[in-house]
């Protein structure tokens with residue numbers, strides 16, 4: 315097989331892209347296996363060191379925080395629960411609201427859709443005080459419900475589901491109706507399986523969104539048992555050195571690498587669906 | 598009251614389009630009714646009102662003795678085959694057939710039994726595990742039919758189900774649909790714009806034009822005795838020839854010939870219609886045709902030519918005759934095989 319110059323160029327560009335994506339992760343990982351001091355003095359590393367088990371053990375088992383009780387593992391779990399809740403509810407709610415907007419042809423469907431869409435201009439950071447007030451009035455601070463609930467509405471996902479449902483031919487609905495399907499069974503038996511790919515993709519995006527929340531959990535939680543991954547990154551792993559707080563850089567890198575695992579697992583688990591949906595052109 | 602009864606049914610779409618005008622129609626149990634008409638005449642609309650997919654603006658529809666105007670489509674017990682089949686893309690063939698049964702709460706064994714029976718009838722047993730995307734056009738068509746048959750509905754509705762198939766397959770499926778319907782005996786309405794399809798399938802057919810049933814009858818009745826210019830032109834292939842003429846005192850005078858003793862009291866401008874197959878070659882015939890084009894079909898020839906100022910006049914000659922471009926033919930009309938229509942209203946006057 316002859317290789318064309320254009321192919322070589324394309325591959326070079328792709329390889330550069332891959333390197334750009336992978337290198338930071340590799341540097342983090344390599345650095346996480348060295349001693350703290352050597353990173354502080356010599357900078358980040360490209361090669362593996364010999365402190366892997368010490369650093370990772372430290373991160374997983376060290377009890378941090380003011381009360382010296384919260385562990386990294388606990389924070390991963392918290393973030394995982396928060397992200398799972400946010401992603402699941404976001405997907406479910408936006409799929410259903412898009413269903414209502416597309417299939418119940420009420421007069422206000424279009425204005426309501428645009429109203430939902432406009433909320434993109436009002437992200438959580440903008441409405442953080444009123445949101446906090448509501449959640450604290452409801453007594454939901456320091457709870458998973460409080461972490462999740464204010465973030466479950468999604469204009470983006472509603473928009474994508476709406477656009478997708480609009481491409482489904484009317485005959486499918488009509489045919490299902492004649493086969494005795496009601497509104498609920500059409501949603502469950504048709505729209506959900508047909509939008510599998512979409513659901514998987516949305517779930518991944520929303521999971522990462524939930525997992526990387528910083529400001530909201532920071533404001534919401536005073537109890538350390540509800541701390542999340544991103545908060546922990548800032549708060550723990552400093553050490554005192556001649557009265558100055560020095561970051562424990564190697565452990566921080568280890569923490570970063572570990573914190574990537576839950577979202578990576580989600581992607582790996584869902585990508586089967588995702589890719590299957592992309593390959594099978596079912597029309 | 599007959600099995601399906603439409604009484605003064607009118608459909609006005611929200612945008613003001615009046616698609617069906619006060620249509621009344623009765624269909625007997627087990628009958629194969631065909632709605633035929635040009636595209637946009639309202640035949641789908643009429644069918645979809647029977648299915649419950651469109652609201653009925655005015656009038657009543659009774660099915661099996663029950664007024665169904667307000668009955669939800671899922672409760673009507675009708676089955677429909679759509680033009681693009683509307684198979685469920687994410688379900689395999691088995692589930693496509695089984696879905697409607699599941700929704701009725703029928704138990705698993707019975708469903709399996711029914712699906713397998715229907716699949717056998719339609720020769721799709723080998724594809725039950727396949728998704729629709731892995732089937733050919735003809736197979737999809739069969740699955741769509743199977744989905745309708747398996748439920749044993751009160752009535753089958755077909756909306757141009759053959760128009761996505763290639764010509765050969767279309768003829769084959771046409772035959773199969775007819776045979777199948779005779780076998781299962783379910784009352785059917787079949788919508789098409791193809792008059793050959795209509796003629797071959799129908800027990801009775803309704804020729805629809807502009808939201809109005811122009812004529813209702815058996816295919817032969819309509820072919821032999823069209824009541825209007827529209828029906829005459831629509832039914833029959835190749836199309837009937839039309840000539841301007843004048844009718845006065847039972848004498849018809851066309852461009853260069855006359856017919857006497859016509860059975861009609863109408864006087865005035867008319868259109869004379871003659872089917873290509875109702876012409877015969879004779880010496881000193883009424884019509885002189887200057888041949889311009891011959892289409893040889895094998896069994897017969899379609900001869901197109903000119904009569905004085907009238908172009909594209911068609912004559913169907915037996916296949917064994919050799920007729921060439923430039924020939925002059927002398928033709929007569931078979932005894933009484935001509936149709937005269939009022940030129941302004943299109944109504945038949947003889």
Ligand SMILES: Nc1ncnc2c1ncn2[C@@H]1O[C@H](COP(=O)(O)OP(=O)(O)O)[C@@H](O)[C@H]1O
Nearest residue numbers: 610612614616635636637638639640641642643
């Ligand atoms: N949903 C609709 N809204 C408005 N007008 C429609 C709609 N559907 C069909 N029509 C109009 O109604 C008339 C009849 O349509 P239809 O029944 O689909 O015709 P056919 O099936 O005979 O081709 C057409 O003029 C068409 O434009």
Ligand SMILES: [Mg+2]
Nearest residue numbers: 640641642757
């Ligand atoms: Mg139509």
